Amino acid sequence: MAERRMLLDSTLDSVEVAEKAVLQAAEDIGFGEDELHQLGMAVRESMVNAVVHGNRYNARKKVHVSIAQAPDRLTIVIADEGDGFELTDIPDPLADENLLRQSGRGLLLMRAFVDEFQVRRGEPTGTEVRMVKYLAKAS
Amino acid sequence: MSVKLTTRQVGDVTVIDATGRITLGEGASTFRDMIRDLATKGNKKLLVNLGDVSYIDSSGIGEMVSGFTTVTNHGGQLKLLSLSKRVKDLLQITKLYTVFEVFDDEASAVRSFA
Numbered sequence: 063m064a065e066r067r068m069l070l071d072s073t074l075d076s077v078e079v080a081e082k083a084v085l086q087a088a089e090d091i092g093f094g095e096d097e098l099h100q101l102g103m104a105v106r107e108s109m110v111n112a113v114v115h116g117n118r119y120n121a122r123k124k125v126h127v128s129i130a131q132a133p134d135r136l137t138i139v140i141a142d143e144g145d146g147f148e149l150t151d152i153p154d155p156l157a158d159e160n161l162l163r164q165s166g167r168g169l170l171l172m173r174a175f176v177d178e179f180q181v182r183r184g185e186p187t188g189t190e191v192r193m194v195k196y197l198a199k200a201s
Numbered sequence: 202m203s204v205k206l207t208t209r210q211v212g213d214v215t216v217i218d219a220t221g222r223i224t225l226g227e228g229a230s231t232f233r234d235m236i237r238d239l240a241t242k243g244n245k246k247l248l249v250n251l252g253d254v255s256y257i258d259s260s261g262i263g264e265m266v267s268g269f270t271t272v273t274n275h276g277g278q279l280k281l282l283s284l285s286k287r288v289k290d291l292l293q294i295t296k297l298y299t300v301f302e303v304f305d306d307e308a309s310a311v312r313s314f315a
Contacts, residue, residue: 074225074226077225099287103258106224106258107258107259110225110258110259114225155295155296156295156296161266161296161297161299161300162266162269162270162300163263164263164264164266164267165259165260165263167259167262167263167295168259170294170295171258171259171291171294171295174294
């Protein structure tokens with residue numbers, strides 16, 4: 063399994079860098095156009111969460127990105143150095159009373175666009191998101 | 202490319218033609234500013250044409266919802282036109298199909314405001 067690790071600044075430019083790296087890795091192992099779009103969106107949402115909500119654009123905090131290629135899947139781990147959060151504290155964006163909220167849909171979109179999705183507290187701090195997309199299921 | 206927005210009048214309906222990407226940053230804020238400006242100037246019938254929008258992220262979706270709320274609070278209506286399959290999928294996933302009126306055909310959309 064080939065793995066690429068990146069340590070990125072807490073800027074919106076890093077969102078583009080991570081998205082581009084993931085799309086290149088996904089293209090290399092044969093994902094199609096629709097799956098590339100889905101992966102790109104999932105990574106973008108996760109990176110925005112890490113930069114904006116996790117590290118809060120703090121120049122001293124980094125976003126850790128790992129992209130692991132296997133013949134049948136791509137595994138992406140994105141971790142920030144923020145304070146972390148509890149999933150149970152995030153309002154359900156599909157509840158009728160939340161449909162008109164401006165924000166809060168990022169996790170929903172990530173879950174929708176990958177095959178496996180996990181969020182856990184990072185060590186020693188922050189949030190770590192792990193996403194897996196399978197080639198066989200995708201094509 | 203960030204989003205580019207142009208407006209035109211079809212009768213009393215203001216059509217906003219969007220091109221590019223509506224994402225966190227310039228794209229989403231451009232969209233927000235345009236909708237707020239039109240709503241506060243008294244435009245009550247807004248039709249957002251997303252036919253040439255290649256990409257919308259959750260921030261872009263948030264701005265569309267915010268725009269909908271702003272226009273509604275000013276006594277107007279905001280409807281969507283010509284969504285790509287990917288944007289339609291986003292509205293399905295987020296259940297926003299239950300909020301927005303969506304049209305494939307501009308003439309039908311314009312008539313719906315009457």
